[in-house]
Amino acid sequence: MRNKYIFLVLILLTFFVGCNREKKQLNVFTWAGYVSDDIREGFEKEFGVTILVDTFASNEDLLTKLMAGATGYDIIMPSDYMVSILIKQNLLAELNRDNIPNFQNISPLFLGKYFDSENQYSIPYTFGTAGIAYDSAVISPAPESWAVLWDDQYKNQFSMLDDQRETIGAALKLLGYSLNSTDPEEIRAAKEKLIAQAPLVKQYKSEAEELLIAGDVVMAHCWSGDAFRAIETRPTIRYVIPKEGSSQFIDAVCIPKSAPHKALAEQFIDYLLRPEVNAKITAFTKYGTCVPTAKEFLPENLREHKFIYPPKAVLESLEWLRDPGDFTRHYDRAWEEIKAK
Numbered sequence: 303m304r305n306k307y308i309f310l311v312l313i314l315l316t317f318f319v320g321c322n323r324e325k326k327q328l329n330v331f332t333w334a335g336y337v338s339d340d341i342r343e344g345f346e347k348e349f350g351v352t353i354l355v356d357t358f359a360s361n362e363d364l365l366t367k368l369m370a371g372a373t374g375y376d377i378i379m380p381s382d383y384m385v386s387i388l389i390k391q392n393l394l395a396e397l398n399r400d401n402i403p404n405f406q407n408i409s410p411l412f413l414g415k416y417f418d419s420e421n422q423y424s425i426p427y428t429f430g431t432a433g434i435a436y437d438s439a440v441i442s443p444a445p446e447s448w449a450v451l452w453d454d455q456y457k458n459q460f461s462m463l464d465d466q467r468e469t470i471g472a473a474l475k476l477l478g479y480s481l482n483s484t485d486p487e488e489i490r491a492a493k494e495k496l497i498a499q500a501p502l503v504k505q506y507k508s509e510a511e512e513l514l515i516a517g518d519v520v521m522a523h524c525w526s527g528d529a530f531r532a533i534e535t536r537p538t539i540r541y542v543i544p545k546e547g548s549s550q551f552i553d554a555v556c557i558p559k560s561a562p563h564k565a566l567a568e569q570f571i572d573y574l575l576r577p578e579v580n581a582k583i584t585a586f587t588k589y590g591t592c593v594p595t596a597k598e599f600l601p602e603n604l605r606e607h608k609f610i611y612p613p614k615a616v617l618e619s620l621e622w623l624r625d626p627g628d629f630t631r632h633y634d635r636a637w638e639e640i641k642a643k
């Protein structure tokens with residue numbers, strides 16, 4: 303009898319010691335090229351944990367995974383309109399501000415937005431735009447319109463974002479409509495446009511900078527920071543926001559309701575909001591910082607660059623993507639048909 307107890311105690315002890323030795327793991331689900339090694343390693347060292355980063359190509363990919371019951375994620379980075387959808391679906395945890403004292407470092411310009419008016423569920427990570435990146439050594443004069451992505455002389459030499467709202471959005475803009483159209487006729491027209499374009503498209507890919515850097519394409523429907531990153535390797539690359547207008551976004555940091563390590567996730571958010579860490583986000587992603595004091599830690603060329611801060615006239619041509627509610631199924635269906643081509 304006694305031996306049995308000793309045996310049991312030994313087993314339990316081994317189990318607990320084993321558990322303790324295992325480091326806590328923070329699981330981050332985000333866009334490609336969004337969390338640099340130095341940001342990850344800085345947190346890992348200071349907090350004695352490991353961070354695992356997994357990536358998605360679009361907000362809809364993220365939503366699909368979460369709706370399918372993915373429960374391992376502690377940190378996710380949806381864009382603005384997807385924050386509203388996730389709140390509505392009851393998939394986000396409320397942030398405890400007591401654990402995020404650096405919240406005060408955020409510029410009010412990026413707080414209280416339509417998608418989370420009290421910032422109960424999100425803090426801003428970066429902001430940017432969508433447009434066209436092109437190699438000025440090959441394509442000249444500079445394109446001005448989305449129409450260049452329908453020019454058959456560039457057949458097989460360009461990519462489109464693998465993102466239903468952005469890509470249908472580009473076609474809607476070309477046609478003179480809103481990114482947030484809820485008119486079935488307009489969605490049909492945009493869909494027809496994109497079906498006609500499909501034979502020209504080399505690839506639908508959200509990580510467009512990879513194609514630009516490899517020289518697989520000379521032009522890409524692309525997000526601003528990713529174009530900016532491609533320039534480091536290929537200095538002839540330029541970025542333009544077409545005259546018909548485009549999208550702008552704020553990508554947020556949220557904690558899913560199902561997060562296994564909520565307190566640690568809040569510590570991570572607080573860490574991201576330290577000015578010197580936040581500067582590393584911009585230095586790496588080439589998207590804008592929402593922490594004004596981070597600018598002190600940024601090289602001159604990243605403080606006011608026009609890729610990050612477009613001129614006023616361009617800004618005025620930009621729209622935010624919004625949650626179209628039940629109408630989303632029209633976008634879903636159109637996208638399925640386009641991708642089937």
Ligand code: N2P
Nearest residue numbers: 333334335381525551
């Ligand atoms: C970064 C992608 C930016 C995300 N590679 C656009 N919301």
